[in-house]
Amino acid sequence: MTRSTLNTFRLYATGKKTVPLTVEKYPGFQRDDKYKKLTSTDVDYFRSIVGDTGLIYQNEDDLEAFNTDWMNKFRGQSQLVLKPKTTQQVSDILKYCNEQKIAVVPQGGNTGLVGGSVPLFDEVVVSLQGMNQIRSFDDVSGILTADAGCVLESLDNWLGEKGFMMPLDLGAKGSCHIGGNLATNAGGLRLVRYGSLHGTVLGIEAVLPDGTILDSMSTLRKDNTGYDLKQLFIGSEGTIGIITGISILTPRRPSAIHVALLGVDSFEDVQKAFKQSRIQLSEILSAFEYYDNNAFQIFKKHNDARSIMDNEYPFYVLIETSGSNKDHDEEKLNTYLEDMMTDGIAQDGVVAQDESQSKRIWGVREGLTEALGKEPAVYKYDISMPVSKINDCVLEMRDHLEQGGAFGKPDSPVIDVVGYGHVGDGNLHLNIPAKSADPRVLELIEPFLFEWVSKQKGSISAEHGLGISKNQYLSYSKSESMIKLMKTFKSVLDPNGILNPYKYLPTK
Numbered sequence: 001m002t003r004s005t006l007n008t009f010r011l012y013a014t015g016k017k018t019v020p021l022t023v024e025k026y027p028g029f030q031r032d033d034k035y036k037k038l039t040s041t042d043v044d045y046f047r048s049i050v051g052d053t054g055l056i057y058q059n060e061d062d063l064e065a066f067n068t069d070w071m072n073k074f075r076g077q078s079q080l081v082l083k084p085k086t087t088q089q090v091s092d093i094l095k096y097c098n099e100q101k102i103a104v105v106p107q108g109g110n111t112g113l114v115g116g117s118v119p120l121f122d123e124v125v126v127s128l129q130g131m132n133q134i135r136s137f138d139d140v141s142g143i144l145t146a147d148a149g150c151v152l153e154s155l156d157n158w159l160g161e162k163g164f165m166m167p168l169d170l171g172a173k174g175s176c177h178i179g180g181n182l183a184t185n186a187g188g189l190r191l192v193r194y195g196s197l198h199g200t201v202l203g204i205e206a207v208l209p210d211g212t213i214l215d216s217m218s219t220l221r222k223d224n225t226g227y228d229l230k231q232l233f234i235g236s237e238g239t240i241g242i243i244t245g246i247s248i249l250t251p252r253r254p255s256a257i258h259v260a261l262l263g264v265d266s267f268e269d270v271q272k273a274f275k276q277s278r279i280q281l282s283e284i285l286s287a288f289e290y291y292d293n294n295a296f297q298i299f300k301k302h303n304d305a306r307s308i309m310d311n312e313y314p315f316y317v318l319i320e321t322s323g324s325n326k327d328h329d330e331e332k333l334n335t336y337l338e339d340m341m342t343d344g345i346a347q348d349g350v351v352a353q354d355e356s357q358s359k360r361i362w363g364v365r366e367g368l369t370e371a372l373g374k375e376p377a378v379y380k381y382d383i384s385m386p387v388s389k390i391n392d393c394v395l396e397m398r399d400h401l402e403q404g405g406a407f408g409k410p411d412s413p414v415i416d417v418v419g420y421g422h423v424g425d426g427n428l429h430l431n432i433p434a435k436s437a438d439p440r441v442l443e444l445i446e447p448f449l450f451e452w453v454s455k456q457k458g459s460i461s462a463e464h465g466l467g468i469s470k471n472q473y474l475s476y477s478k479s480e481s482m483i484k485l486m487k488t489f490k491s492v493l494d495p496n497g498i499l500n501p502y503k504y505l506p507t508k
């Protein structure tokens with residue numbers, strides 16, 4: 001069974017709103033004059049590398065998709081997009097940009113949620129979409145090597161025909177690139193089962209800002225020679241090199257997948273259901289997700305959804321099992337659900353009977369991002385913390401906004417405070433839809449939320465990264481000495497600062 005593909009059409013395709021320039025939203029930023037402004041000589045040089053069809057220059061309509069992010073929150077002003085087809089072309093581009101001090105934004109599928117994939121000013125966008133070939137696959141070890149611009153879902157479909165699957169999955173899979181996944185260290189829906197990319201990625205090929213091609217395309221599971229350089233690129237958000245190739249360990253595709261939805265009265269019970277799922281479903285558990293009823297209401301507002309359950313509950317838990325023995329897995333899941341109901345942990349439970357029911361259950365969970373994106377404005381946070389604190393965070397933010405006069409009355413700017421996320425990973429997606437992008441609301445949320453997370457010894461970004469949204473707040477998650485070392489790495493690898501400027505590391 002394959003899961004539904006979320007509609008990953010870009011939100012601006014709905015014609016909903018004109019996106020303000022990022023620099024208008026973050027007025028503190030000035031274009032750094034150390035970066036050269038493009039000349040026609042530069043454009044001619046790039047044309048000599050990628051050819052006429054490999055670039056878009058000064059065509060506002062064609063540039064829009066590369067200047068604007070998926071959520072319609074950030075907009076840059078690039079006049080040039082380059083679409084190299086080979087690693088050598090990427091190398092030639094970066095070498096020239098480094099010599100000329102031309103700023104560059106690497107871009108994958110442009111589904112990132114923190115503004116990292118789009119420029120602020122006139123940075124040149126280097127899109128990897130032209131580099132989308134599978135390089136090799138070993139069906140004994142399950143090791144896949146591919147270009148960084150391969151779309152995650154295409155890779156998964158290709159592997160599916162061979163009985164394998166990608167070890168990560170996310171709602172943006174129809175658009176995001178595997179290179180973008182590495183660059184953001186994407187987590188997603190199945191991390192609880194298959195672990196993080198820091199474990200599954202075996203090698204990378206990356207081009208450094210000076211054009212050096214770093215070939216670390218290992219296909220070895222074990223290699224203890226020297227510093228593990230690939231790890232530095234995983235989660236580096238395009239700031240130290242452009243990833244052009246990946247080598248990744250892929251698991252066997254399970255032949256039996258089951259999906260269930262529970263209706264639960266309290267977050268205490270969500271935790272109990274999780275704890276018990278690890279005992280009773282153990283090796284077949286492949287996802288444990290939750291969303292609260294407020295998140296569900298936003299989904300319903302924007303979707304013509306038939307209810308999956310007869311009644312509504314404060315919390316919903318989505319459980320997926322993946323195994324190789326349908327009857328055995330079904331029996332395990334049914335026993336687990338019966339126990340949840342008998343023990344009063346779940347008030348209701350539904351097991352999908354076919355693929356279309358599975359798709360409907362997953363469709364709500366995966367559709368939350370898109371639904372929230374259709375609100376006039378939404379403040380999005382992806383934070384990690386001990387599982388026990390997840391709903392406290394939502395409740396405390398509601399209180400805080402209410403006390404600050406921003407929530408709770410018909411004329412309040414905040415529409416709601418909703419929570420969903422990857423329970424198994426201690427990852428909350430706290431989302432605050434609002435009637436408009438209101439600086440007063442933002443001032444109430446930040447840094448209050450980051451201070452709260454820091455007190456729980458959590459992280460201000462569990463999976464979406466820093467980009468332009470969180471870079472100034474890095475100190476809430478990393479110590480001064482760690483940030484200093486990060487800045488040292490950056491200056492050694494990118495001394496001219498050409499790669500993804502203004503983002504990732506604190507600039508203030």
Ligand code: FAD
Pocket residue numbers: 006070105106107108109110111112113116117118128148169170171172175176177178179180181182183184185186187188189237238239241242243244369370463464467500
């Ligand atoms: P982009 O958005 O193009 O880029 C993201 C960052 O990586 C930028 O800083 C960019 O400069 C850099 N970059 C991109 N490609 C390269 C490259 N080849 N070399 C160097 N740097 C590069 N994220 C999760 O972690 N978990 C989820 O469950 C999840 N679900 C999502 C659901 C939806 C509906 C959407 C819209 C997004 C979701 N995301 C999720 C966020 C996003 O999809 C991921 O961060 C994804 O990994 C980004 O991949 P991309 O190819 O779109 O990268």
Ligand code: MLT
Pocket residue numbers: 171188365366368369382421422429
């Ligand atoms: C998710 O888990 O749905 C994604 O990370 C996207 C989001 O936070 O909305």
Ligand code: ZN
Pocket residue numbers: 187188421422429463
């Ligand atoms: Zn997520």
